[in-house]
Amino acid sequence: MNTDTTVPLTRIVLASRPQGEPTADNFRIEQAPLPSPGEGQVLLRNLYLSLDPYMRGRMNAGRSYARPVEIGEVMEGGTVSEVIASRCDGLQPGDVVLAHGGWQTHAIAEGRTLTRKLDAGIAPLTTALGVHGMPGFTAYAGLHEIGKPQPGETVVVAAASGPVGATVGQIARLHGARAVGIAGGEAKRAYVRDELGFDAALDHRAPDFADQLRTACPNGIDVYFENVGGAVFDAVLPLLNDFARIPVCGLVAHYNDRALPPGPDRLPMLMSQILTRHLTVRGFIQRDFISLYPQFLREMGGWLGEGKIKYREDIVEGLENAPAALIGLLKGRNFGKVVVKL
Amino acid sequence: MNTDTTVPLTRIVLASRPQGEPTADNFRIEQAPLPSPGEGQVLLRNLYLSLDPYMRGRMNAGRSYARPVEIGEVMEGGTVSEVIASRCDGLQPGDVVLAHGGWQTHAIAEGRTLTRKLDAGIAPLTTALGVHGMPGFTAYAGLHEIGKPQPGETVVVAAASGPVGATVGQIARLHGARAVGIAGGEAKRAYVRDELGFDAALDHRAPDFADQLRTACPNGIDVYFENVGGAVFDAVLPLLNDFARIPVCGLVAHYNDRALPPGPDRLPMLMSQILTRHLTVRGFIQRDFISLYPQFLREMGGWLGEGKIKYREDIVEGLENAPAALIGLLKGRNFGKVVVKL
Numbered sequence: 001m002n003t004d005t006t007v008p009l010t011r012i013v014l015a016s017r018p019q020g021e022p023t024a025d026n027f028r029i030e031q032a033p034l035p036s037p038g039e040g041q042v043l044l045r046n047l048y049l050s051l052d053p054y055m056r057g058r059m060n061a062g063r064s065y066a067r068p069v070e071i072g073e074v075m076e077g078g079t080v081s082e083v084i085a086s087r088c089d090g091l092q093p094g095d096v097v098l099a100h101g102g103w104q105t106h107a108i109a110e111g112r113t114l115t116r117k118l119d120a121g122i123a124p125l126t127t128a129l130g131v132h133g134m135p136g137f138t139a140y141a142g143l144h145e146i147g148k149p150q151p152g153e154t155v156v157v158a159a160a161s162g163p164v165g166a167t168v169g170q171i172a173r174l175h176g177a178r179a180v181g182i183a184g185g186e187a188k189r190a191y192v193r194d195e196l197g198f199d200a201a202l203d204h205r206a207p208d209f210a211d212q213l214r215t216a217c218p219n220g221i222d223v224y225f226e227n228v229g230g231a232v233f234d235a236v237l238p239l240l241n242d243f244a245r246i247p248v249c250g251l252v253a254h255y256n257d258r259a260l261p262p263g264p265d266r267l268p269m270l271m272s273q274i275l276t277r278h279l280t281v282r283g284f285i286q287r288d289f290i291s292l293y294p295q296f297l298r299e300m301g302g303w304l305g306e307g308k309i310k311y312r313e314d315i316v317e318g319l320e321n322a323p324a325a326l327i328g329l330l331k332g333r334n335f336g337k338v339v340v341k342l
Numbered sequence: 343m344n345t346d347t348t349v350p351l352t353r354i355v356l357a358s359r360p361q362g363e364p365t366a367d368n369f370r371i372e373q374a375p376l377p378s379p380g381e382g383q384v385l386l387r388n389l390y391l392s393l394d395p396y397m398r399g400r401m402n403a404g405r406s407y408a409r410p411v412e413i414g415e416v417m418e419g420g421t422v423s424e425v426i427a428s429r430c431d432g433l434q435p436g437d438v439v440l441a442h443g444g445w446q447t448h449a450i451a452e453g454r455t456l457t458r459k460l461d462a463g464i465a466p467l468t469t470a471l472g473v474h475g476m477p478g479f480t481a482y483a484g485l486h487e488i489g490k491p492q493p494g495e496t497v498v499v500a501a502a503s504g505p506v507g508a509t510v511g512q513i514a515r516l517h518g519a520r521a522v523g524i525a526g527g528e529a530k531r532a533y534v535r536d537e538l539g540f541d542a543a544l545d546h547r548a549p550d551f552a553d554q555l556r557t558a559c560p561n562g563i564d565v566y567f568e569n570v571g572g573a574v575f576d577a578v579l580p581l582l583n584d585f586a587r588i589p590v591c592g593l594v595a596h597y598n599d600r601a602l603p604p605g606p607d608r609l610p611m612l613m614s615q616i617l618t619r620h621l622t623v624r625g626f627i628q629r630d631f632i633s634l635y636p637q638f639l640r641e642m643g644g645w646l647g648e649g650k651i652k653y654r655e656d657i658v659e660g661l662e663n664a665p666a667a668l669i670g671l672l673k674g675r676n677f678g679k680v681v682v683k684l
Binding site: 057226229230233243250259261262263264265268269270272273274276277279282288 | 399568571572575585590591592593596599601602603604605606607608609610611612613614615616617618619620621622623624625626627630
């Protein structure tokens, strides 16, 4: 454990805003002196950094869930971090916590915000960034509060080998629903079906994908957990049953859009479908349902302990590789939850 | 009271399916012998026929809420009807009931479906087709189950002089919310503001309508009760607050659409707004919330008795004028709830 506070901090800042797909030029790596914690604060050494699709939204100037990262600011991100200096009661050097440490080797945090201590003896630390953390909770909360899968219903989710999609399908099956997963490429497709146990798994790159989806959903679709948008949504829409629910937690296919696509304008058609099929379409982020978080930690912890929920991680070594890893993630090049090991 | 069962029945049937806007040619008036009630049935004389925007959907072959009216079949519709012959215990000639008697002078009904007897001494019979019936319940249920207006929030509704819109705004105000109504023309606009007591009322035909709406909603829009679609929705969308709710019960602006409008395609934009603003968009018809109906009858009955909810009716004399009245209704030519007096 490196507790020498004279070494500099390394960080990655937003150098410029992307036009369409982000490129390496949008990021800049910097060094800075290590800061000292003030009263009530701690100094953290970040051990693992989570990379997630929402980060693309933070790189834009426009309104999204949250204020954007400003040019020159450290990129945001969840971390598993070790306390290396503390001026906060209840936090000691050596404590490992879930933090929002960002794309950097060290961070200052308000001690009162660090409410979750982690123990590698109970679960791998990285799960707090994935299946037992924000992406897992996104799946759990979206199904619990919006999707509400019932026994025998059909639940469809894309990016099904990723941390949200994989968890959505497995929770749906624990509720007695049928899970149909969509992934990019044969390796991911096979993993979703054979390892995660989805009832069906499809490759959205197949030329007859829409037909395959129809065949895989003979009783229509009751819950579509929307995390990608684009062509997958277009294939899902005609298959939705009356009273279908669509939790919308991401639209990664559109994050790089620079203009509206050409017509015709399908907005009135979507509203008509919502009306005549009694659809519920609801956007959310997991924070909207934060009161459910303790229940999630308990229930998901149980499922993980019993082996009822599986997960896969895609570990990237070194902070300097984070930009390329995020760019790849937005193109679906990762296979499982992307975590940068610092 | 005419109980002579030898007079023929007059009815209006669907003669052909409309291409775009319905025309008089799509309807045909016919006479037929009076039917006799079978066991458990009653013969009804229809006193009042309700005309409602949903009827446009029934004229199409395509899927909507319910199966379409077939060519040659009597047009559907809710009625206030008098029992003139009964083979059902508990229903006597002279009883006045809420029925689904259709566009005709007489109808056969299963007695068990006639669960609501009406008493002109308690409330005008026609209210059972409007504010104290299906349109009023649409407003009540959509707000109760989806819109959930909170004190101080802003609720926007179009067709605000019509039976759904007028009721939405007045109920919103009873919940302590601010009601902004949209109507077509100065007479309706003044009625919505001055008679119904909305906080603001706008004419959607004004060239600067979108600017007027922005001015009328300085704190944004929390609930948009969607019953029209089209240009009103386009003006509402940029003003929606985070966590806004959009109950969708009608899209009258689109009922005559024959093709998708030209581009660009705003479907991905709508989904992005749903995501980043945490919107809830939910299609419904009042039947979805039927368990709430007794509570509605009780509560709305109280409000009407206390003068807390006002309404306006647009009475059309004679069944033969129903086609023109429906065509006018779809163009916003009515002023209040359209009821045909037979």
